[in-house]
Amino acid sequence: MNNKERKLDELLNNALADYSNVEPRAGLEGRILANxxxxxxxxxxxxxxxxxxxxxxxxxxxxxxxLAAPHEIRKPATLGVKSPVSTSPAVIPEVATEIQASRPHMAGNSSRHLHGPVRPAHVEYLAASHPAQLAVVKQDVFPAPSPLTSQEKMLFAYLRRTPATELVGQTKPDDTPDVFQPTQNRVQNYRPTDSNAAR
Amino acid sequence: MCGMAIPSEPTIEMTVTEETAGNVHQVVEGMVHEHSRLVFRIAYSILRNHADAEDATQDVFIRVLRNKEKLADVREQKLWLAKIAWRVTLDWKKSVDRRRPADDSELILDEVSAPSANAEQLVAGKQMTAFLEKMMATLPPDLREPLALSTVQELNSTQIAEVLGIAEGSVRTRLMRARTILKQKMAAVMGESNE
Structure with missing residues (x-):
């Protein structure tokens, strides 16, 4: 190896040693960690x-x-339950009158309950002018009334043989018990009344 | 030439065990503190630009965090990071070359061998490095890549072979060939400048 080649080697070694001997800029680690x-x-x-x-x-x-459900499903369940008064096929007129007379404070509402729901004006007009068509319309909406059940028959039989005054008496609410009276005393002081005896 | 790849000082490798895998972020943070300089130098050896090398370094650790499930299987963090850094750097080099087309090697040599540059000026610091950069750019990739990695002080020839996926003997052979070519070119340039 002559002098020139040795010098070249030295030059190349020095150059390669510095080739990648660089320091990153200050804060590189911080920038990496922040990233x-x-x-x-x-x-x-x-x-x-x-x-x-x-x-x-x-x-x-x-x-x-x-929103997509049918309107009937969205109604509250209680609205779908038919009131027994409105569904009953007939109400004895004299009994209804006496009940209404015994409750003067409910006179305004009682007629509605006793005669069923208030019908719209167009239904009233149809009922007056074309009763046969109204029956057909109602049959379309509501199915034909089913025959009376055994309980309904027993109820009608009871109403027929019971005097009206007795029925009126039964519609009155029982005396409200004194909440401060102990239950045991109320049981001991219990005296059967006529209405209770009738039951 | 193997002397260029100075073996790094033995460092205590942090083994990622199951206990530390639970706190991946702390492990990655430790890797940043310990190996960010190595990653930067690998990137710089190819990209030759501070900003690009920093971006590539950030990219390396982002990829590490994305592949955090592999941390538990890593035995030698330094070598693992060096491999990732090498692949990321090559990707960055491609994208950089697309943005900034590489100079024609003939033009580079013409510029280097200009009459204004004499041997004494070339020896001096940055000019010599710039000269070497331009000379290395004329080397074929299979010679240029081992030579560039050998300039990273933290890597020895065994680790270079691991990173490149070739045998250690091949690394030594390629380094010898690259040095011979570079010396011939330097001799030619210096001979012209001394005339």
Whole structure:
């Protein structure tokens, strides 16, 4: 190896030693860590909103189902229950009159309950002018009345043989018990009345 | 030339056990403190630009965090990081070259061998490094890549072979060939400048 080649080797070694002997700018570690720290919430936020989105989707689905449901389903269940007074095929007129007379404070409402629900004006007009057609219309809306059940028959038989005054007496509410009186005393002081005896 | 790849000082490798896997962020933070300089130098050896090398370094640790489930299987963090850094750097090099097309090697040599540059000026610091950069750019990739990695002080020839996925003997052979070519080119340039 001559002198020139040795010099070339030395030059090349020095140059290669400095080739990648560089220091990063100050704060590189801090910048990397800050960048990584911003990445952590991003990866977490991918799943953070899933429960809220699930709840929102469920609420939206429930709302859509509610709006798409038929109108009858949305009515409260109590509205669908027919009142026994209105469904009864007949009410004895004299009994109804006496009941109404015994409750003067309910005079305004009692007629509605006794004669069934108030019919709209067009139904009243149809009933007056074309009773046969109204029957057909009502039959379309409501099915034909079924025959009386055994309980209803027994009720009618009881109403027929019971005097009207007795029925009126039975409609009155029982005396409200004194809440401060011990139950045991009330049991001991119990005296059967006529109405109780009739039962 | 193997002397260029100075073996790094033995460092205590942090083994990722099941206990530490639970706190991945702390493990990655430790890797940043311990190996960010190595990653930066690997990136700089190819990209030759501070800003690009820093961006590539950030990208390396982002990829580490994204593949955090593999941390538990890592035995040698330094080598694992060096491999990732090498792949990321090559990707960055491609994108950088697309944005800034590489200079023609003939033009580079013409510029280097200009009459204004004499040997004494070339020896001096940055000019010599710039000269070497331009000379290395004329090397074929299979010679240039081992030579660039050998300039990273933290890597020895065994680790270079691991990173490149070739045998250690091949690394030594390629380094010898690269040095021979570089010396010939330097001799040619210095001979012209001394004339």
């Amino acid at each position: 990584l720290a911003t990445m952590q919430p991003e990866t977490g936020s991918r799943f953070r909103w899933w429960p809220a989105m699930g709840l929102a989707a469920a609420a939206a689905m429930a709302l859509v189902l509610f």
